[in-house]
Amino acid sequence: MLNYSISEENYLKAIYHLQKTDGTVSTNELAKELNTKPASITDMMKKLKAKKLLNYQPYRGFRLNAYGTKVALTIIRRHRLWEFFLAQKLKFSWDEVHEVAEELEHVSNKKLIDRLDEFLGFPRVDPHGDPIPDVNGKIEVSKKINITELPLHTAGTVASISDQSSEILELLEHRNITIGTKIEVNKKFEFDNSMEIKIGRQAAFTISEQLAKNIFVDHAK
Amino acid sequence: MLNYSISEENYLKAIYHLQKTDGTVSTNELAKELNTKPASITDMMKKLKAKKLLNYQPYRGFRLNAYGTKVALTIIRRHRLWEFFLAQKLKFSWDEVHEVAEELEHVSNKKLIDRLDEFLGFPRVDPHGDPIPDVNGKIEVSKKINITELPLHTAGTVASISDQSSEILELLEHRNITIGTKIEVNKKFEFDNSMEIKIGRQAAFTISEQLAKNIFVDHAK
DNA sequence: AAATAAATTTAGGCAAACCTAAAAATTATA
């Protein structure tokens, strides 16, 4: 596996995340994600294609190939292991880890990452509940459901949060919602799709549709 | 304290180390240290001068000013804390830590470094025996002497190694010489300045002048 | 099926950090 620049690594990671939802990624989409201009995306797509990391036909969008996916997964592995380290060992809160991991992930020494993994006890998920790829880049796919799809009065365990801005994480922290929290939905209001939820013995409270859409739970069916 | 590029940080650190021996650093000297060409040094010196990090007169060499020294010390702090982390927590050998720390040192989040320091128990020296600057950039200056100046038959404790190439560190490891090792000089040979030394209960053996010049000891006078 | 709108690419530039070759300044030597 060759060495890639910080920019190339950030592009690969962003494409990986975007193509999970869409099948193929568009120039504008990626430009927005990376806070750059569409012209810069086209430049980089030519380069990444030349380096055989993705498939790209002008005007037709792009998609990582098998090799590009493998590279993306090693970067995601680094990112999530560092996030776990920051949260677990350095007592960073879960809304602070992402920004720092965004830089640490580009230190590409393999021994460093594998030893870190071992030191941390081979964690399987990062502080946001996202799975950590193993040494071989294998990633665990768990069947999580969105809280809006959780049947009423049925306990679900918070497994991950899709939006990871510090704003949402701050709000969740304030509401005592964290990975592992047991949640039950009491009622859904059709008017604005808000819902009343209950956590443990606390009094029930209401959350907005916007927030609910970002909370995923493991649902012991 | 502003943010500097990876290149700028590497230049600052190199100048700091070079000016400890010489008073002022020359273009060629720094080019050699950084494996670049003299013309590149001149380019960068103009930039660092414009950023008020050093004093520089064309053809007259350069020297960090107070502010540049402070910046250099925060980079050295990061470098040595990561070296300590790698050796202590990730079981890297002391000849492997430098290369990785060379990359990790450029992640400039202050909270990360201060928390890492705390996590490691505020270590005072890195795996090569070099002092780690504290939160305020303060560095401990210890009065070490070179082993060639150690009186015969007097125990000294290895405190640091000046050359830190993996070649020398590998050799020292093989010879069972590490930070903290107690050494006694049995005899010096004027012919080639080699010397016979003794470590603990081991049989005495000979080391070259070249090697000896890199070993510094704390000498309980 | 035109016409219009939106998305994407191309063309041409810029800054950072390098480089080589030539010019200029400094230092050493005869």
Add this chain to the structure above:
DNA sequence: TATAATTTTTAGGTTTGCCTAAATTTATTT
């Protein structure tokens, strides 16, 4: 103190990764 050698700087390029503005292609409306 000239002359030669060495060191340093300048001039002019290159590559990477970004930008704006214009051209082109594709998609959406009438």
